[in-house]
Amino acid sequence: MRKQELDTPYVIIDLDKTEQNIEAMQAIADKAGIGLRPHGKTHKLPQVGRMQVDAGAVGLTVAKLGEAEVMAAAGIRDILIAYPIVGEAKLARLVRLAEQADVTVALDSLDVAEPMSRAAEAAGVSFGVVVELDCGFGRVGLPPGQAVLELAQAVAKLPGLRLRGLLTFAGQSYDAADEAARRSIGLDEGRVAAETAAQLRELGLEVDIVSVGSTPSSRYAAQVAGVTEIRPGTYVFGDLTQVSLDAHELESCSLTVKVTVVSRPAPNRAVIDAGTKVFTMDGGDSPIGTGRGYVVGRPGITVAWFTEEHGMLELSQEEQDIGLAVGDTLEIIPCHCCAVISMFDEVAAVRGDEVEAIWPVAGRGKVR
Amino acid sequence: MRKQELDTPYVIIDLDKTEQNIEAMQAIADKAGIGLRPHGKTHKLPQVGRMQVDAGAVGLTVAKLGEAEVMAAAGIRDILIAYPIVGEAKLARLVRLAEQADVTVALDSLDVAEPMSRAAEAAGVSFGVVVELDCGFGRVGLPPGQAVLELAQAVAKLPGLRLRGLLTFAGQSYDAADEAARRSIGLDEGRVAAETAAQLRELGLEVDIVSVGSTPSSRYAAQVAGVTEIRPGTYVFGDLTQVSLDAHELESCSLTVKVTVVSRPAPNRAVIDAGTKVFTMDGGDSPIGTGRGYVVGRPGITVAWFTEEHGMLELSQEEQDIGLAVGDTLEIIPCHCCAVISMFDEVAAVRGDEVEAIWPVAGRGKVR
Numbered sequence: 001m002r003k004q005e006l007d008t009p010y011v012i013i014d015l016d017k018t019e020q021n022i023e024a025m026q027a028i029a030d031k032a033g034i035g036l037r038p039h040g041k042t043h044k045l046p047q048v049g050r051m052q053v054d055a056g057a058v059g060l061t062v063a064k065l066g067e068a069e070v071m072a073a074a075g076i077r078d079i080l081i082a083y084p085i086v087g088e089a090k091l092a093r094l095v096r097l098a099e100q101a102d103v104t105v106a107l108d109s110l111d112v113a114e115p116m117s118r119a120a121e122a123a124g125v126s127f128g129v130v131v132e133l134d135c136g137f138g139r140v141g142l143p144p145g146q147a148v149l150e151l152a153q154a155v156a157k158l159p160g161l162r163l164r165g166l167l168t169f170a171g172q173s174y175d176a177a178d179e180a181a182r183r184s185i186g187l188d189e190g191r192v193a194a195e196t197a198a199q200l201r202e203l204g205l206e207v208d209i210v211s212v213g214s215t216p217s218s219r220y221a222a223q224v225a226g227v228t229e230i231r232p233g234t235y236v237f238g239d240l241t242q243v244s245l246d247a248h249e250l251e252s253c254s255l256t257v258k259v260t261v262v263s264r265p266a267p268n269r270a271v272i273d274a275g276t277k278v279f280t281m282d283g284g285d286s287p288i289g290t291g292r293g294y295v296v297g298r299p300g301i302t303v304a305w306f307t308e309e310h311g312m313l314e315l316s317q318e319e320q321d322i323g324l325a326v327g328d329t330l331e332i333i334p335c336h337c338c339a340v341i342s343m344f345d346e347v348a349a350v351r352g353d354e355v356e357a358i359w360p361v362a363g364r365g366k367v368r
Numbered sequence: 369m370r371k372q373e374l375d376t377p378y379v380i381i382d383l384d385k386t387e388q389n390i391e392a393m394q395a396i397a398d399k400a401g402i403g404l405r406p407h408g409k410t411h412k413l414p415q416v417g418r419m420q421v422d423a424g425a426v427g428l429t430v431a432k433l434g435e436a437e438v439m440a441a442a443g444i445r446d447i448l449i450a451y452p453i454v455g456e457a458k459l460a461r462l463v464r465l466a467e468q469a470d471v472t473v474a475l476d477s478l479d480v481a482e483p484m485s486r487a488a489e490a491a492g493v494s495f496g497v498v499v500e501l502d503c504g505f506g507r508v509g510l511p512p513g514q515a516v517l518e519l520a521q522a523v524a525k526l527p528g529l530r531l532r533g534l535l536t537f538a539g540q541s542y543d544a545a546d547e548a549a550r551r552s553i554g555l556d557e558g559r560v561a562a563e564t565a566a567q568l569r570e571l572g573l574e575v576d577i578v579s580v581g582s583t584p585s586s587r588y589a590a591q592v593a594g595v596t597e598i599r600p601g602t603y604v605f606g607d608l609t610q611v612s613l614d615a616h617e618l619e620s621c622s623l624t625v626k627v628t629v630v631s632r633p634a635p636n637r638a639v640i641d642a643g644t645k646v647f648t649m650d651g652g653d654s655p656i657g658t659g660r661g662y663v664v665g666r667p668g669i670t671v672a673w674f675t676e677e678h679g680m681l682e683l684s685q686e687e688q689d690i691g692l693a694v695g696d697t698l699e700i701i702p703c704h705c706c707a708v709i710s711m712f713d714e715v716a717a718v719r720g721d722e723v724e725a726i727w728p729v730a731g732r733g734k735v736r
Contacts (some may be wrong), residue, residue: 007455007457007458007736008455008736009735009736041676041677063676063677064677083630083641084631084694086628086629086630086641086694087375087376087628087695089375090375108631108633109631109632109694111632111693111695112694139639139675139678139680140630140631140639140678141631142633171675260454260455261454262452262454262480262508263476263477263480263508263509264477264479265476265502265507265508269506271507271508273454274735276650277707277710278735280644280648281648281650282644307507307539308409308431308706308707309409309431309451310507310508312506325479326452326477326480327479338676339644339645339676342645343710343735344733344735345733365711365712365713367377367642367646367711367712368375368377368378
């Protein structure tokens with residue numbers, strides 16, 4: 001099948017570009033001599049997870065236990081759940097997961113670690129643990145200092161748990177004013193993590209994982225001695241948010257949404273068959289002045305606004321002259337690719353114009 | 369099962385409140401002597417669609433062909449697809465749908481109507497058509513005037529199509545400054561639709577549907593003579609956006625998200641296991657000063673900000689004194705219920721504390 005035959009809206013993954021994105025980030029990690037552990041929450045696709053591991057990634061990161069189960073079922077062996085696992089139902093699933101994969105969990109309290117320890121011990125399995133360090137984002141994690149050292153020491157003593165090291169996420173890189181600020185955040189994140197790891201080693205603890213990074217900060221944090229791995233996610237496809245952060249080239253964005261024009265109520269207005277239930281409200285405006293998306297090959301079209309199932313396009317005079325009719329299809333690069341893929345049950349994996357496969361988004365809807 | 373046993377995040381539908389919401393809107397329509405055709409895009413649940421029809425609704429509205437297929441499969445007979453159906457693949461499905469339900473489609477151009485006519489004629493079926501009139505929202509639809517009359521006349525002549533009347537959507541009611549402005553928008557929408565319907569009748573056309581309304585404007589548009597039906601959607605559950613528009617009472621909101629605290633990194637901060645991939649970025653802040661959601665029974669907790677899988681809560685001193693620990697669960701009324709339900713594969717239908725049923729969100733992911 002050719003992509004021209006796909007009904008709309010449909011998510012199209014360009015395989016050539018995706019492979020290049022995977023290789024480019026792997027090269028950054030390889031050059032720094034550290035591991036790459038891509039975040040699977042971006043793609044939620046075991047097939048892409050396998051591509052990343054086959055290209056040299058040390059394993060995968062996921063946000064949810066359900067995503068971990070999907071990746072383990074696809075044969076991914078080394079999985080970091082960058083999320084505290086809380087509650088009996090999830091602990092029972094975590095035990096089953098640990099029987100088929102090497103599982104490490106990020107956490108920031110004994111309230112999470114102790115029930116994990118009891119569940120592991122009762123089942124005769126073990127879970128890796130990384131302690132989450134907050135380097136300024138203010139989400140999960142303890143700030144650098146005595147508390148984080150004490151938590152790591154306590155975790156190291158709990159049966160069924162293996163203290164692996166530390167994890168940070170410098171999400172503030174998304175709000176940084178410019179590239180210099182992002183560089184500073186990335187370097188700082190790496191430095192704080194490496195210093196804390198050194199303190200843990202002084203206390204006699206083994207630390208083999210010092211895991212850092214968001215897509216915009218990864219390339220900087222990777223340069224800091226002592227960091228052992230980076231966890232970028234969005235780099236695999238790229239999107240307009242990453243372009244606006246100088247973290248991705250527009251031409252390398254490999255995920256598009258194919259849409260159809262369903263109404264032309266005015267010469268300068270067209271309506272497409274996708275709104276927030278496809279593109280979501282995530283992300284700011286396009287950095288290249290095209291609104292809430294970028295229409296590939298039609299830079300004079302602005303993705304002006306969305307309602308749930310409608311997208312309103314504004315056409316420049318030049319685009320009106322080129323023409324756009326009911327039934328015409330377009331491909332649009334979204335503001336936030338991770339959000340878009342969450343809205344679809346399946347995507348098309350495409351090389352050139354040829355649809356190589358329809359992939360179920362196996363990790364979608366794994367909210368628990 | 370009791371709702372206390374549901375793992376998180378989980379969407380909980382309170383059946384008692386939902387039934388009351390359904391009855392209250394049906395009473396508004398009944399009092400005005402017009403039909404209620406609820407928008408199914410809010411719930412995407414055939415079970416709730418049936419509740420609405422059983423309570424007196426004339427049929428259902430949907431946004432997507434895939435949603436119509438789900439509702440028809442559940443035995444809903446009268447379905448309005450408030451969306452132009454474009455492309456051969458969808459027309460083939462529309463033909464099959466018309467074999468099992470009475471289907472009416474909204475459109476605003478002959479570019480949509482003519483292929484529909486050809487498909488209907490070839491298959492020996494017929495589609496109802498309502499012409500979409502733009503009463504100021506600037507989305508799909510032609511403005512009042514000659515063009516809309518000409519389109520209706522042309523549609524009436526096309527084989528396989530049955531001109532049913534007109535449809536408007538006053539989405540600008542969501543941006544109105546106050547209740548007086550919303551009232552004005554609703555009355556204006558009804559008046560414009562009724563006047564255009566009268567013009568069509570003068571031209572000798574039969575008009576049995578004059579369909580208006582968003583949830584905030586429905587109760588006003590319903591009062592205008594000549595309007596035959598209203599199409600509110602969100603009223604069935606309510607959410608903080610509707611509360612802020614004086615269109616719903618907080619106490620009547622019947623959809624909540626059950627969540628678990630997974631981190632307590634600071635005395636005034638808690639992190640829950642749901643972010644934008646559950647709550648989405650839709651909707652503004654809560655009208656009652658509680659941020660991006662309202663924690664039932666805990667008014668001193670602010671839902672401060674989200675990332676994809678994390679929700680950050682801020683606790684007042686009083687809430688800190690009450691206490692909130694890792695593992696505690698909360699129920700949160702979201703900003704936009706239609707968006708939240710789209711993120712889940714299933715929801716719990718609950719009466720009191722008892723889970724009466726787990727419903728698959730059968731209309732979710734029906735993007736095409």
